[in-house]
Amino acid sequence: MTPTPILLTSPDDILGAVPYILGFHPADSLVVIAFAGRGVRGRLRVTTRWDLPLPPGALDRLVPLLQREEATHTILAGFGDGALVTPAMDEVRLLLSTAGIKVIEALRAEGARYWSYVCTRVECCPPDGRPYDPLAGEVAAQATFGGLVALPDRESLRGSLAPAGGAARAKMREATRSVAADVRARLVAAAQPHEVPGAFVAEGLARVRRSLDAFGASGPLPDHEAARLGVDLAVIRVRDEAWTLMDDHTQDTHVALWADLTRRLEPSFVPPVASLLGAAAWRRGDSALAGIAVERALAADPSYSMANLLAQGLQQLVSPEILRHRMPTPAELDASMGAPRMEWLHPMLGLLDDHTLRTP
Structure with missing residues (x-):
């Protein structure tokens, strides 16, 4: 999906990669990253994003899409406050579980902190979240070196195609x-x-x-x-x-x-x-x-x-x-x-x- 292979080995890597996969830093969003193959080194098949809150039926076509792409496991990332992200995350996790598609990580990021819906260990996933840098880090450096760009938001991406003046x-x-x-x-x-x-x-x-x-x-x-x-x-x-x-x-x-x-x-x-x-x-x-x-x-x-x-x-x-x-x-x-x-x-x-x- 991207011209530069990026190995995701931690939640920080995942949250650092999402803006470069999308082309912009998401806000109030649910992102589903689907892979095919065995383990976390599976091949990236498709990435989809929805604005939050989700309208009724927004996820109806997700499972058919992932089945067509032969996806075996997914990573989920929500961006925004808990009241906005958690209902959407609960809905998509239930859909994927019912379809037999594994969720290997599900994260919520807000500001400079993140939380995991999958990990329950307080020592690594404390209730007040873990700090991370949404703008810098190893993955961001790799992506930038590989020529990938993450604009500040979707409006910036739209502006990149604005007519010349x-x-x-x-x-x-x-x-x-x-x-x-x-x-x-x-x-x-x-x-x-x-x-x-x-x-x-x-x-x-x-x-x-x-x-x-x-x-x-x-x-x-x-x-x-x-x-x-x-x-x-x-x-x-x-x-x-x-x-x-x-x-x-x-x-x-x-x-x-x-x-x-x-x-x-x-x-x-x-x-x-x-x-x-x-x-x-x-x-x-x-x-x-x-x-x-x-x-x-x-x-x-x-x-x-x-x-x-x-x-x-x-x-x-x-x-x-x-x-x-x-x-x-x-x-x-x-x-x-x-x-x-x-x-x-x-x-x-x-x-x-x-x-x-x-x-x-």
Whole structure:
């Protein structure tokens, strides 16, 4: 679930790791970390988080999710005061016990102290809790060295995808206007209109691959290239192939590229890249970032189908493995969609007109 293996050997390690697994320091939260395999060295399979207090039925889908993931044991962590955390902890422990899924540790953290619901020995788990440092420690050092980040809270994570402003926004708006005018002019001036869709899609697919390679090697794309890629991805065929290119070796590059474009592109071009970010983050196990990415996509276009699909999967606690096994190959996409047609370009043409007519 994270690019850096972290060995959890104590409650301090667990509480130190949770913010880096989630990407932010949780508050008023219940976190379930599930493993598959034998003993505490089992493989991390899934991490889920709920805001507290839990609404009725919030945990109904937890056991089916863990069973699909073949989870054998879990670690539970609650963040907040006892009146808030304990009822949720009691509910989830009963659910897991009934399902035969072992709880090897269950903790509540508040401020700089923690308590265990599993340990009853006063010498190691006193009634007034044990002190710990929520911001420092060996696990935090390991995670930071490995490139993991834990933002102060979920709002900070949401802010990390906020649209760029100021001079950066003005430059991107001008780049988008220039690209839109250029692409529209090329489409209108085409000598063989029936060949336009195929050429546009082929160029777009090549640009997606080049952009992933370039971003992985040298970081953010120049404004003009970013705007051009945004235009390409407005065509569903191009977006879908970008989706199929995600795998375990490239998902971090996908997350970085699509997050960067989610921040930089003009709002009307955000839904495809934010949806791709959601898919890549979800695939990586980062459901918090995936959810925020989907929010960005739906804020720009509430009817965007890919974002709605991802939103339903996240809400239903569906495993991202389902998408991995069902995604078509590029050849299958070609076979199912047939030759590129002008209908593929119609949504994008409307966006081009809109941005071409805007003043810088």
